[in-house]
Amino acid sequence: MKFCSECSSPVELAIPDGDNRPRHICNSCNTIHYVNPKIVAGCLAHWEDKVLLCKRAIEPRYGLWTLPAGFMENGESTEQAALRETWEEATAKVSIQHLYTMYSIPHISHVYLLFRGQLDNLAFKPGVESLDVKLFTEDEIPWGQLAFPVVTRTLKQYFQDRRNDHYPLDTDTIIKPGTTSS
Amino acid sequence: MKFCSECSSPVELAIPDGDNRPRHICNSCNTIHYVNPKIVAGCLAHWEDKVLLCKRAIEPRYGLWTLPAGFMENGESTEQAALRETWEEATAKVSIQHLYTMYSIPHISHVYLLFRGQLDNLAFKPGVESLDVKLFTEDEIPWGQLAFPVVTRTLKQYFQDRRNDHYPLDTDTIIKPGTTSS
Secondary structure (H helix, E strand, O other), X not given: OOEOOOOOOEOEEEOOOOOOOOEEXXXXXXXXXXXXXXXXXXXXXXXXXXXXXXXXXXXXXXXXXXXXXXXXXXXXOHHHHHHHHHHHHHOOOEEEEEEEEEEEEOOOOEEEEEEEEEEOOOOOOOOOOXXXXXXXXXXXXXXXXXXXXXXXXXXXXXXXXXXXXOOOOEXXXXXXXXXXXX | OOEXXXXXXXXXXXXXXXXXXXXXXXXXXXXXXXXXXXXXXXXXXXEOOEEEEEEEOOOOOOOOEEOOEEEOOOOOOHHHHHHHHHHHHHOOOEEEEEEEEEEEEOOOOEEEEEEEEEEOOOOOOOOXXXXXXXXEOXXXXXXXXXXXXXXXXXXHHHHHHHHHOOOOOEEEEOOOOOOOOO
């Protein structure tokens, strides 16, 4: 951010009075511009012993497989965001059962909220952001071709939980590879 | 938003190619400015049969009681945000047990994430955003003086769950009073 989005004056990075972190501040109209983490909402959609994955048609990680998920929009609930993304990426209808994984990724300021849900039917097909959409059993998952660590983590957790037919919420913080947690 | 924060040109509200919602777009440098929901993270901190509430020293809802919570910042996890807010508002140290309530509030684009946790000790006192900080039993809760519907909802859920000593995640969408869910 270089300019104030309210008055177009240059902004400076400084700690506002009564605050403890640097913010972009406009000294002309006194607006403080806050930036906050984004929610990525999506679905682990299952059918019998299989889960639905999408092959990405966009960067980053073009051509790798992922769970349908994307940025939550203003004006929707977390569940609505997860269902919308699943529809946009896989043209799939899902009945959400419960929040299944919540992962914070502080180094990119994302919070993943993935819901476990049952596919309503098999009438799915790739949306514009997907090259392909398929159901995979545990043995068929392309483990070496998954797009993001949170996808690998959620799928491993799911197939483990499936053995006990018990799916407790899994929450964690994903640390940038090569660094240690504070 | 009136001006581009990257180049200071006026922005217009339009649907970008390949998108389906209006965004603020800069036709000079081609930046698309996305706005996403904010996470409000906090704690339901308990001690014996009591929970910790803060009397707000700031607007909105000055003078009303709330659970310690506030906007999650970039670079932190949801749990870190909840603990930081609890420290800032109540100077209280808490050991988080689990995510307890997740409420979407689409009409203001907030997602509440409240964690249940045990107070580490009784050395709490008001932070700068609080007039007072106190422990309340169920009978003592100032039900008519609570700041936000999500606070009332979480406290009611908590004292009900406490009877069974079982605290499942409560998720819901809070609809604007006077409207109906779509």
